Amino acid sequence: MSDVSGDAIGNRKLRITWKSFLLHDVTEVSASPRPTGHLRLIQTTDLHMHLMAFDYLLDRPNAQQGLVALAPLIATARQQVAASVLCDTGDFLQGTPLADDIAGRRMLPHPMVQAFNTLRYDAVTLGNHDFDYGLPYLRAVLADLHAPVVSANLKADGNAPFAAPWTLVTRQVACSDGQTRDLRVGIIGFGPPQIADWGAAWLHGMVTTDDIIATARQEVPLLRAAGADVIVALCHGGPAAGADSAENAALQLAALPQIDVVLMGHMHEVFPGTAFGPMPQVDPHRGTLAGKPAMMAGAHGKEVGILDLTLSVAAPDADGSQPARPMWRVVDHRCKVIRPSEPAVAPSILSRLLHNRLALPHAATLDRLRQPIGQTPVALTSHFAAIGADMTAPLLAQVQIEAISAALAGTPHAGLPVLATTAPFRAGGHGGPDNYIAISPGPLRRRDCAAIVPFDNPICAVLRRGWQIRAWLECCSAFFATLTPGRTDQALLNPRMAPYHFDTLHGLQYRIDLTVPPALPGAPPSRHRRITELTLRGRALDDDALCVVATSSYRAHGGGGIIAVPPQDIVHTSRDGLRTMLMQALHRSQGAVASAPQPWTFAPLPGTTARFTSSPQARDTLADHPHVTFAGLQDDGFASYRIAFCDVSGLHAPITAAI
Structure with missing residues (x-):
């Protein structure tokens, strides 16, 4: 024994x-x-x-x-x-x-x-x-x-x-x-x-x-x-x-x-x-x-x-x-x-x-992680990633777009629009109320890059038509529960879907209508869509439009069952992983970060509110989110927040930080 x-x-x-x-x-x-x-x-x-x-x-x-x-x-x-x-x-x-x-x-x-x-x-x-x-x-x-x-x-x-x-x-x-x-x-x-x-x-x-x-x-x-x-x-x-x-x-x-x-x-x-x-x-x-x-x-x-x-x-x-x-x-x-x-x-x-x-x-790991590699003028947090305000996401999207655009230069795909996906890894959940990114203004250190990108996976460039991009977003929108208009304090999130399966596609603009049930993978298309007002460069995304989407090798090869990409549609795979690419980009730019617009918002639902959890520290950023209010502390260490579904298209400050 x-x-x-x-x-x-x-x-x-x-x-x-x-x-x-x-x-x-x-x-x-x-x-x-x-x-x-x-x-x-x-x-x-x-x-x-x-x-x-x-x-x-x-x-x-x-x-x-x-x-x-x-x-x-x-x-x-x-x-x-x-x-x-x-x-x-x-x-x-x-x-x-x-x-x-x-x-x-x-x-x-x-x-x-x-x-x-x-x-x-x-x-x-x-x-x-x-x-x-x-x-x-x-x-x-x-x-x-x-x-x-x-x-x-x-x-x-x-x-x-x-x-x-x-x-x-x-x-x-x-x-x-x-x-x-x-x-x-x-x-x-x-x-x-x-x-x-x-x-x-x-x-x-x-x-x-x-x-x-x-x-x-x-x-x-x-x-x-x-x-x-x-x-x-x-x-x-x-x-x-x-x-x-x-x-x-x-x-x-x-x-x-x-x-x-x-x-x-x-x-x-x-x-x-x-x-x-x-x-x-x-x-x-x-x-x-x-x-x-x-x-x-x-x-x-x-x-x-x-x-x-x-x-x-x-x-x-x-x-x-x-x-x-x-x-x-x-x-x-x-x-x-x-x-x-x-x-x-x-x-x-x-x-x-x-x-x-x-x-x-x-000791060597701590010395390496504490080394500064850049500067951020504002706090970078993922406290409100569940409602689209992940302050680190545009930074990662820009790194991917620049890397894939450079890799495809001189190829038949060079002229196609390049989009990029991000998904929150540090967004509470089973990891507890400390499982968020919370980087104060000032030095951006190597440990911060490790927190932003916990898995240094390569990036793949995949070809997607407009209808496939819409289906991708519809599937990921199952991260949210279906809401009843006019009701208050409904549960916002679907507890059966992990945050890292909630992809945001940068380079697009769109809304998510939570009164429409999410489309299940493999289900026939419905005329009722959660994803509305989907645009690319200010124009409605055509179903036949061909785009390149930069995404992790995990997602490109079927991870999470979100998309199915045939091998011939994966037109490039990066040699380096995303964390390595992020640090290289920060070094090239001398470490400065700037701002980028939020890709999506919720469709307005007058008189409707929902609740979700985040870190108690998220209260410090409520001034940037006037449609969100603090709703109390919980016994498990999380805090509860209430979101009102007004027209938020002009309420969000730009999300920092694209290089």
């Missing part, structure tokens, strides 16, 4: 009150006449190299974030039960400026791998961002990992499996009839099939991917035949339907008969939880997908997931003998996702190990 003792990670003096940690606690009750036993699954996911309790983008400690903060919770979770399995569902290698420094130093063994080894993980699967430093680096990092890496649908170097598709972990389970039996847990891993496309610029064709469900149908029976009593799928994806289901196939995995449990990631949300609204076969309260237990343990080392399974086992044969293989079945589950409420009072072995290894790269 691969447990970690409290001594091993310094948990003796930690005062743990499980009730204070509880975010979601779900219990299913199902009686069974057969003997029963219990297995605990412990999960981390989307750590994104949040190891130490430090926030590099805010340049301050954060005692409730990072794997070090989760380590005592993991130890206690193991100590409480006789049989447990600890897994990670991917995206652990990249995501902080410290990760970039470690990759640049080629530091091996990798500190995250050392942490996994210290905590004695039982299995790990890979996410798309684990490939962001290239395949040779990932191979070198994983060579030191003690836990098996499972990845069934990823291949490298031709058609060879990149890792083992699955593994078997055996636990001894004490059953209710007084007997102890072996339980063989089969663990199989899956990554987004778009990994090869999203990382094409640095993977150079060395990685190929297969469809998740097709692969599962092939591999899961083999895992069962190898002796698995219970099969747990580690899916770096969440539940989705339609075009997004290829990327987020957890629901379809759960529907396969031989899969018993799905542990999810990629979406940076907590499941079960309120972030997931009603979907067929998805129960965000009971914590099930297609009737199977499922869990997603947040992101960035802020939560750990604990899923307790009750399993029934076949009773003795009629002659009193035991069957050759116990036949196990999940009959009950209990799920909770917990956060650390306070730091450990004594340093653990893990924290001491990481402090010693990370002292130099940590």
